[in-house]
Amino acid sequence: MNSAYEIPNLRFSLPAGEDIARRRFISVNSSGEGVIATTAGSAIGVSMNQAAYDEVLEIADGIVMVEAGAAITAGADVEVGANGKAVAKTTGIGVGVAITGATGAGQLVTVKLMSVSNADGADGADGADAPLVQTFVYTAADLDAGADLADTPIGYVAADGEIISVAIISTGSAVGIDADNTSAFVLKVGTTSKATVTFDDANAFPAAGVAEAGTLAEDATVAAGDVLLLNVTNGANANLPVFMVQVVIALD
Numbered sequence: 001m002n003s004a005y006e007i008p009n010l011r012f013s014l015p016a017g018e019d020i021a022r023r024r025f026i027s028v029n030s031s032g033e034g035v036i037a038t039t040a041g042s043a044i045g046v047s048m049n050q051a052a053y054d055e056v057l058e059i060a061d062g063i064v065m066v067e068a069g070a071a072i073t074a075g076a077d078v079e080v081g082a083n084g085k086a087v088a089k090t091t092g093i094g095v096g097v098a099i100t101g102a103t104g105a106g107q108l109v110t111v112k113l114m115s116v117s118n119a120d121g122a123d124g125a126d127g128a129d130a131p132l133v134q135t136f137v138y139t140a141a142d143l144d145a146g147a148d149l150a151d152t153p154i155g156y157v158a159a160d161g162e163i164i165s166v167a168i169i170s171t172g173s174a175v176g177i178d179a180d181n182t183s184a185f186v187l188k189v190g191t192t193s194k195a196t197v198t199f200d201d202a203n204a205f206p207a208a209g210v211a212e213a214g215t216l217a218e219d220a221t222v223a224a225g226d227v228l229l230l231n232v233t234n235g236a237n238a239n240l241p242v243f244m245v246q247v248v249i250a251l252d
């Protein structure tokens with residue numbers, strides 16, 4: 001009998017950087033997109049839905065269910081196997097501990113995500129090496145043609161860290177955006193830009209339910225106490241639907 005269960009802790013989303021199946025270990029690429037974690041590498045969580053490239057990928061940590069790539073014994077340390085599946089830890093980075101077992105590939109196994117150890121075997125079972133992240137999700141009102149947002153506070157940074165992803169998630173259809181009527185997004189701390197994305201005739205605003213990643217600044221670091229400010233500058237005919245801005249920060 002499959003006794004797997006899950007208790008997600010932090011749950012967040014990223015644009016998918018490739019086609020991703022449900023119940024796979026996920027990492028983040030250099031564009032701030034969620035991708036299948038590399039074999040024996042680190043993971044930020046597990047995919048909660050199936051997502052095609054550029055669709056919204058839901059990710060969770062905590063106690064999660066992952067598809068097994070081989071037999072796993074309950075209580076065993078777990079690492080990332082091929083195609084983001086869970087396998088018993090050998091020489092890779094330990095990403096968690098199996099709460100339930102699997103007799104073979106294709107079954108679901110419950111894993112408590114945590115940093116078990118580094119690839120070189122350095123102890124981390126007490127969770128001291130586990131990554132900490134802070135996620136902000138800001139929902140903007142429907143912006144009429146030409147309406148802007150200026151230095152709108154969307155979050156308070158809890159500790160020193162670095163922004164690892166910014167995504168614009170649409171809930172509807174934009175109209176009037178073209179070469180002469182752009183929609184420019186800038187995420188700032190004070191007067192310093194941390195991420196940008198501009199929608200125009202060459203880069204369409206995402207359709208409903210689709211996310212687009214912003215481009216991070218070369219220096220995307222933030223400090224404890226920083227307030228993130230969102231700026232949206234629209235051309236006279238650029239009319240945006242309700243949208244969300246998601247920011248994920250890896251804390252030091």
